[in-house]
Amino acid sequence: MNGHCIIRNKDGVVLANAPADKTCQIEGYWYFHPDYVDQSWFETSDRIYDCPVKGSCLWVDLKIGKGFSNNAGWIYTQTLPAYDHINGWYGFYDKHKHYTHQECDS
Template identity: 40%
Template sequence: MKAVYGSTVLAEAPADALVKIEGNWYFPPSSLVGEFAESDTAYHCPWKGDTQYWDVGTGDDKLADGAWSYPDLLPGAVERVGTDFAGYVAFDRKVTVSE
């Protein structure tokens, strides 16, 4: 699967390497190929934990807070999803995720 914003590929991995949570595909950190810059945006999910947001893309294809991950999962999150998704990255709906 591939995550693309504008003409910029942000991530690419086989579908079986991704995790789908609440309608969002989470890509493993090793699949990230685009440019990512940490954002100061803060959010806390009551069952996943604190979110790290990322500004993504290059040139005219930049999207503020276009991606997020949960670097340190709360107890029970892995059991709820069925796999360890710490550090996996999901994308804003403006990013096209396709096979």
């Protein structure tokens, strides 16, 4: 295994798949370069979260059936200097009711 994946729990669909150097883990959360995220499964909202440590992000909703799972991920759009390396990257929970992080071949 030389990469990381975000796998949808319901059916094993790969939502994100990246080599290790295009991901990073910070405080238990996984960050993926956007080139390695299947963006057809996600919709970026206009809901903002201001993290006092990392900066401002937009919540990302996961498409499920005919609806969405709100706040399933996030994208930092204005990072503080120490977190510039994740600016524009997708953030995911390690485990979520609709997906799970796994090590995988990328």
